[in-house]
Amino acid sequence: MTAIDLPPSLLAxxxxxxxxxxxxFAREQAKIFEADWxxxxxxxxxxxxxxxxxxxxxxxxxxVSRGRDGKxxxxxxxxxxxxxxxxxxxxxxxxxxxxxxxxAWTYGLDGKLIAAPNLTGxxxxxxxxxxxxxxxxxxxxxxAWVCLADEPPSFEETVIGAVTxxxxxxxxxxxxxxxxLALGKRIEYDVKANWKQIIENFxxxxxxxxxxxxxxxxxxxxxxxYAAQYYVGHGAEFGGDIKGFTVDxxxxxxxLPGVTEAQDRKYYAITIKPGVFVxxxxxxxxxxxxxxxxxxxxxxxxxxxxxxxVVESGRDLxxxxxxFHRVNLQDFEACERCQLAMDSRSYARGGxxxxxxxxxxxxxxxxxxxxx
Numbered sequence: 001m002t003a004i005d006l007p008p009s010l011l012a013x014x015x016x017x018x019x020x021x022x023x024x025f026a027r028e029q030a031k032i033f034e035a036d037w038x039x040x041x042x043x044x045x046x047x048x049x050x051x052x053x054x055x056x057x058x059x060x061x062x063x064v065s066r067g068r069d070g071k072x073x074x075x076x077x078x079x080x081x082x083x084x085x086x087x088x089x090x091x092x093x094x095x096x097x098x099x100x101x102x103x104a105w106t107y108g109l110d111g112k113l114i115a116a117p118n119l120t121g122x123x124x125x126x127x128x129x130x131x132x133x134x135x136x137x138x139x140x141x142x143x144a145w146v147c148l149a150d151e152p153p154s155f156e157e158t159v160i161g162a163v164t165x166x167x168x169x170x171x172x173x174x175x176x177x178x179x180x181l182a183l184g185k186r187i188e189y190d191v192k193a194n195w196k197q198i199i200e201n202f203x204x205x206x207x208x209x210x211x212x213x214x215x216x217x218x219x220x221x222x223x224x225x226y227a228a229q230y231y232v233g234h235g236a237e238f239g240g241d242i243k244g245f246t247v248d249x250x251x252x253x254x255x256l257p258g259v260t261e262a263q264d265r266k267y268y269a270i271t272i273k274p275g276v277f278v279x280x281x282x283x284x285x286x287x288x289x290x291x292x293x294x295x296x297x298x299x300x301x302x303x304x305x306x307x308x309x310v311v312e313s314g315r316d317l318x319x320x321x322x323x324f325h326r327v328n329l330q331d332f333e334a335c336e337r338c339q340l341a342m343d344s345r346s347y348a349r350g351g352x353x354x355x356x357x358x359x360x361x362x363x364x365x366x367x368x369x370x371x372x
Contacts, residue, residue: 011358025294034057034058035148040289042183043142044183065109066109068110072144078132097114107131145159166270182305187321195274219236246323247320253283254310266281275291276288289301
């Protein structure tokens with residue numbers, strides 16, 4: 001059966017090979033993850049000068065560090081001499097500079113080449129030109145977003161534009177004051193599934209009544225199968241007897257002061273392509289960052305963010321964290337279950353999308369366009 005043969009209620013999905021073929025994954029890394037803005041690190045994780053974190057963006061290892069001027073910089077994590085990996089640790093702090101462990105080429109926190117054996121005998125070597133390869137970086141929502149492209153796409157049109165498209169305007173997310181929140185909990189998930197499986201799952205709620213009993217208890221309308229992203233500005237309302245966005249519906253913690261009455265007792269979900277999910281509730285924010293590592297493997301870092309005074313007070317956040325942690329586990333198990341069948345002859349031409357999933361078809365069109 002082809003897409004032409006499908007009844008109007010159904011749309012065709014991407015073929016199974018789109019989730020398993022290493023060649024397709026390599027093209028996605030180059031044409032999507034190395035070309036778009038990528039949410040790399042949480043700014044507050046790099047507190048002082050010399051603090052650094054390395055992350056995988058596409059096929060590249062990227063070094064994000066804080067300079068002496070207090071600003072964040074991003075570089076390719078590659079020594080300009082013979083290509084050795086500069087930093088092999090995921091996180092750390094250097095006092096004054098980054099030094100390659102191979103031949104001791106040394107770079108300042110601004111990426112400039114400042115020392116190397118016999119460098120004084122090579123006056124023709126430009127220390128800026130042979131410094132670390134610097135990347136574009138923007139800070140927003142308390143995170144450093146990095147772009148590897150020589151000419152990055154407009155941050156306002158792509159990243160902020162995704163929020164505007166979902167909520168109706170950037171002011172709607174500004175109300176949550178995300179860049180001023182503190183990290184209450186971080187959980188890392190190593191998901192044995194293609195990154196697109198995870199995005200598709202997050203975008204729809206056709207599965208919610210089947211696998212999310214705790215979530216549908218708090219957000220009863222999700223049991224009807226319509227996602228929180230199915231029209232601009234929509235937020236799913238808490239159930240009448242629900243006091244907070246917690247695993248048992250009990251009261252949460254202090255409400256974020258900027259949240260309006262219209263936003264209170266509602267949950268908003270935002271997808272920022274290619275790999276960020278933002279979940280907004282009245283007393284905290286949950287932000288997912290995806291790091292695609294292989295056609296069938298995606299690392300997901302999930303941060304739970306609260307008012308600083310709530311985190312500093314030592315308040316019990318376990319019921320708050322547990323709700324979406326269970327949702328994550330349930331979702332990722334479903335994604336892994338789908339991934340197992342992507343190379344089956346039964347799925348060679350793909351599957352179908354029902355009406356409440358038709359917006360996933362727009363995501364598939366976006367992927368096709370980016371790879372064309």
